[in-house]
Amino acid sequence: MATRLLGLVADPEAHTVACDIDWAGPLPLALSEERAVQAACGIMYVHGRAVGRPAPLAVDFASAVAGVLAAQGVSAALIARARGGQVSGVRTSVSQAALLALTQYLAAATAPEEDPDPGMEASLGDCAFVSADGVRVELETLDAEQWLGFWQILGAPRDAVRRGWRPFQARFGTAVCPLPAALAESVRGVPFSVLGAAAESAGVSLLPVRQEPSRPAEVRPWTLTALPEAAAGLPGVGAPSTALPLAGLRVVESTRRVQGPLAGHVLRLLGADVVRIEPPGGEPMRGIPPLAQGCSARFSALNAGKAVIEADITTAPGRRAVREAVREADVFLHNWAPGKAARLGLDAEDLSRARPGLVYGWASGWGEALGPRPPLGTDYLVQAHSGLAAAIRPADEPPAPSLMTLTDVLGGLVSAQAVLAALLARLRTGQGRRADSSLHSAAATVPRDPRRARWGVLDRPLPTLDGHIWLGPEARAHPERITRALGAGSTAHPDALTASARTRPTADLLPLLTATGTTVTPVCTDLADLAHDPRFAGAIGAGAYACPLTPWEFT
Structure with a gap:
């Protein structure tokens, strides 16, 4: 994956x-494997929350x-090198990636203040x-x-329609959707x-769930387009004042939900100063429970540390504030x-005139994949249409999107990478770039086989008296070792x-099965446990709520 994405950056120094x-x-x-990371870091738990058991x-x-x-x-x-910094290498890990993907759920x-309706999240339901x-x-x-x-x-019963609205809207944050049976x-x-x-x-937007996992053909993760207004110099050049490679660079974002805020969050973690444009009175999602210090913990996890400018972009003064x-x-x-950007006069060409050399990032739902009037570009519709909903589940389960926001996470990360590629191109040429990415293009980056996976009993977490464990590849290849160790006969x-x-x-x-020479991983079944586990202290920070730490180490 990294090699492919860096190939799209096309920088001759990348290999150094x-x-x-x-x-x-x-x-x-x-x-030492993907499923063990999913088990230990909570992905199995969140993905399986809707059905009441951890699921890979x-x-x-x-x-x-x-x-x-x-x-x-x-x-x-x-980018840091081009600005005069000295960076020779970078490290990250699959575990840190898993935790970053769970930021809002963690x-x-x-959060110290609980959801006022905890029964909803405790209920099961996958919105099928x-x-x-x-x-x-x-x-x-x-x-x-x-x-x-x-x-x-x-002709659905009105009471069922009324009761179904809140869990349907909340499913992006809770990963469950306990709808009244009358709707199905x-x-x-x-x-x-x-x-x-x-x-x-x-x-309402409605799409069939594709039955096969094949990825969309000919979908690039992002596209870069040169903007007509070139900078007089090279904006942003100058060695970073700290060890963070984007220190001194400024990002202005007008984003909502997960995809856009996560892109800005990543750029902030890399050192950029990020400013949010929010409507007068602040972003409404700040009030969605559970709260931490008076603000939605889910919202804060992706937006803390960003400055805020309040502006009504539907008005001329608000649009002037954005341009300023x-x-x-x-x-x-x-x-x-x-x-929307064109209607507001805030498209790439409009803003590049205000700031020559600007990198203009649009993180959309579908890009150009479904024409000029696509369905709503949200996570679960993209999972359904892109084949990802079929790929994430084995062949003995019906295709269905995960209620964990998979494409929102990947979409935000791909958008941030598109911006980085555009910044690097700007530093090389002095010319701004438009960087377009989408949830749909992000979904296409997930490697998958053309046929759905076929699983046996040991390809799922093994239930124990008080939880679940994930058996390593040795145990799955030689189950007789485990049955002998458990005294279950020959x-x-x-x-x-x-x-x-x-x-x-x-x-x-754990000690009994480890003695057989296989790896055994306890499955996380409560994300709050990770925040109190000393083994996760190097990857999770504690404050008003727990949040993954910066997932890179630069040398």
Whole structure:
């Protein structure tokens, strides 16, 4: 992954930056494969939360994130060098990548103020809809009136529609979606064509879930386009004043939800000064529980440390405020809906006139993949359409998006990498760049086989008396070693192994199974535990809430 992304940067000096990616990083844990990292760092827990048991992703998601982090580290090192800094190498790890992917969930799990409706998050539900003719569908709307209109057309009970709205909207943060059963029954009562017509009439986005995991063809992670206004000099040149490679560079962002704020968060972690444009009164998502020091922990986890300018960009004074902020910036970043920037007069060409040499980043949902009027560009629709929803689950489960925000995370990281590539190009040429990326293009970066994975019992976490464990590759290849160690007889049948493991606490099983020569990883089933585990102290910072530390080490 890192090699491919750095190839797109096309910098002749990239190979001179030493890049080291290992599994555990600063964690003193015996982690040597993707699934062990998913188990130890909480990905299995969050992905499986909707069904009440930890579940692996059937793709190497944490490794893909680590590949993007490595490309970011090398790109940032090259930027630091071009500005006169001395950087020879960068290190990151798959474990740090996994924790970064869980930033909002980790913050929510450790916030001191609890969600006022904890029962919702404790409930199960994965928001699965299947039409009368067997088409699995994913739907999306951010508007309560559209939600109501769609279900009214289908004749769903009004009380079920009302009770379903909050968990449907909250699923991006909770990774569960306990909808009333009457909603799924309403979908099951009509064919896909009727669902599509109802969605179009109500303004709801609806797409079928692709059944095969193949990646979209010919999708580049990002595209860079030279802007017409070149800088008089090389803006941003000058050795960083600290060890952070982007120190002294300024980013202005107008972003919401996860994808855009995460991109700005990454640039801030690399040393940039980041300024958010928020509406008068502040971003409404600041008030979404659980709260930490009076602000949403999920929001703070991605936006703490950023300065704020309040401006109503729908008004002329607000747009002038944006242009004034951009005059002193190196990067402008947004994830607005298609066409909004042009309507506001804040597109790349508009702002490059205010700031020659500007890097203009647009983190969209679909890019140009679905035409000028695409469906809502949100995580779960992209998972459904891109084949990722099929790739992440084994063949004995129906394709369905993970309620962990996979493409939002990758989309934010890919957007940040696009900005880094554009900054590097600007330093080489003095000319600004437009850097376009999308959730759809990010989904295409996840490596996957053309056929869905086929799993046996031991390809899933093994239940114990008080939790779950993940067996390493040796145990999966030689289950007879484990059955003998557990005294389950001479048979190596997985059912015997599972039955025996269920009767013993995890703490008793670990030394017993490790003695057989296999690696065994306890599965994290509470993210709050990670914040209090001394083994994670080098990767997680504690404050008003827990948050992953900077995932790179520069030398």
